[in-house]
């Protein structure tokens with residue numbers, strides 16, 4: 001068979017030759033199947049319809065179309081409102097829906113007056129045709145007569161009778177000219193007029209932004225951070241999902257904004273009071289904070305809902321978008337190097353409230369509790385207050401930091417006691433420190449009424465470690481827990497109950513509160529309650545109390561990790577807007593190094609402070625050595641001051657000492673108290689000599 005002959009039948013004899021050894025793999029070309037025309041057309045159409053240009057064009061057409069439609073609607077409504085009583089009726093409905101019956105009555109009076117005036121106008125209109133005919137007849141007669149008279153005067157003046165009709169002819173010519181001009185202008189006016197009217201309607205619609213959001217250009221469509229206007233607030237409230245509120249706002253129509261007070265600039269946001277219609281509770285609005293924030297194109301943390309004094313009113317504070325994430329400036333404690341403090345009359349500069357005003361906190365005779373999740377800035381916030389207190393040299397600080405990573409290290413040489421560490425041993429020392437404060441408190445309480453005491457402020461950071469401590473003392477009393485035998489708990493309770501009046505104050509910082517690590521009685525014993533970001537509302541209630549949370553305090557809505565240093569405060573020591581139960585403060589951050597600089601300034605204001613790093617055992621002490629220690633570097637120190645410093649050094653041993661005890665241990669040593677400038681003092685050099693020459697006899701008890 002030649003090459004150009006195609007066999008129609010398989011050659012049965014030569015099958016092996018015709019069957020290829022292996023079938024060739026199908027090529028890519030073989031796999032491509034032709035695409036049907038209708039499918040290709042469909043794809044093309046879809047691409048064209050969904051392309052960004054097409055969508056932009058559709059939006060453009062819809063937008064400008066809606067401006068015209070909206071403008072027409074608004075103009076028609078205005079005209080209708082101007083001619084009918086509908087405006088008055090709408091205002092009455094709005095006032096009634098808002099529960100403002102006084103205002104409703106006022107509008108009703110206005111409506112009655114409007115109807116009476118309209119009735120008069122209509123009655124006048126009935127007589128109008130006769131009046132018009134009469135007026136026209138009089139007018140024509142008078143005008144013709146006048147013109148004729150003018151013509152006669154002109155004829156006499158010109159001595160020419162043809163002047164008599166000249167004025168009338170001139171008027172007829174003028175009317176002719178006007179008619180001529182009108183016929184010329186009419187054609188183009190009829191053509192252009194409707195377009196001008198359309199332009200005017202479009203202008204009204206554009207001004208009032210009647211196009212829907214989706215039809216706006218991309219940059220205007222992104223309404224995140226858009227300025228807050230009454231209509232945005234009213235729409236946000238309407239769409240909250242509270243049926244009575246939605247219905248009332250619908251009833252009110254355009255005048256829903258009557259519910260709002262003026263929108264005021266308040267710090268990095270705006271503030272507006274909303275008087276809710278009857279049937280809507282403030283709690284319902286508070287419970288929908290997230291939805292309200294979303295409706296206002298804000299994040300939840302950027303909207304705060306509080307309850308001012310006025311009934312049925314919520315106060316909304318709405319941050320400028322992103323403004324809360326901007327840092328606030330440095331603390332005045334850092335910038336003002338000359339700053340000193342006054343525990344009694346002063347207020348610690350602490351941060352800024354949301355309105356951007358300085359937030360200052362009085363610590364005078366108020367026990368304080370600050371809680372928050374871990375790493376939210378609790379220690380920094382508490383330490384900032386302690387640093388301010390340290391700038392009042394009359395304040396004695398005793399500090400136990402039960403974390404002990406050096407956050408409070410700068411108080412070495414400033415606080416009279418500084419315990420740093422997380423172990424049971426540290427808890428035992430912290431407990432003894434607080435018990436020492438109790439002893440001092442009881443001593444003060446027994447002093448004659450009216451005695452003025454220097455403030456004694458105890459600070460326990462990470463106090464939850466103390467409450468959770470499993471250690472039990474020799475007397476079988478546990479250090480931790482919240483039983484009547486729990487030592488830390490009972491000491492704290494005693495100070496909470498009686499310390500305030502004698503200026504023995506306790507400030508505690510705790511983490512992630514629970515009923516176990518922060519017992520109820522301890523929470524409620526604090527006058528100033530502060531919370532950083534927390535996990536749940538029930539924790540917020542533990543931290544700040546039910547009253548504050550019911551009044552809108554929401555530390556559980558602060559963002560963990562993002563709102564570091566932002567605190568919600570319930571206290572009468574800080575200025576809280578009338579009617580509110582709490583205030584949100586963004587605290588200034590003072591880092592550990594800067595805190596060291598401020599602490600150095602505080603140390604320079606004081607002298608001779610010796611910090612005890614453990615609470616000494618009353619049984620083991622050496623009075624002469626201790627006196628030398630508390631004299632510090634000063635040449636001589638008043639005996640009264642020595643007694644005070646001794647009590648601070650070892651309250652158990654020296655807390656009840658008087659001048660007699662001091663004299664007793666120094667008598668016969670050669671370092672007895674002596675008079676200097678008329679006051680009893682103890683000289684450092686004399687005592688140092690006594691101790692240097694004394695044979696080493698170990699420690700002695702005060703009782704010896």
Ligand SMILES: Nc1ncnc2c1ncn2[C@@H]1O[C@H](COP(=O)(O)OP(=O)(O)OP(=O)(O)O)[C@@H](O)[C@H]1O
Pocket residue numbers: 372373374375376377378379380381403511564565566586587588589590
């Ligand atoms: N006011 C503030 N502003 C901004 N950032 C802050 C502020 N306060 C604290 N921070 C940041 O938070 C971090 C943790 O602060 P801090 O140690 O005070 O938290 P804490 O709540 O005490 O932590 P922990 O519970 O673990 O002891 C700081 O290192 C700092 O970066």
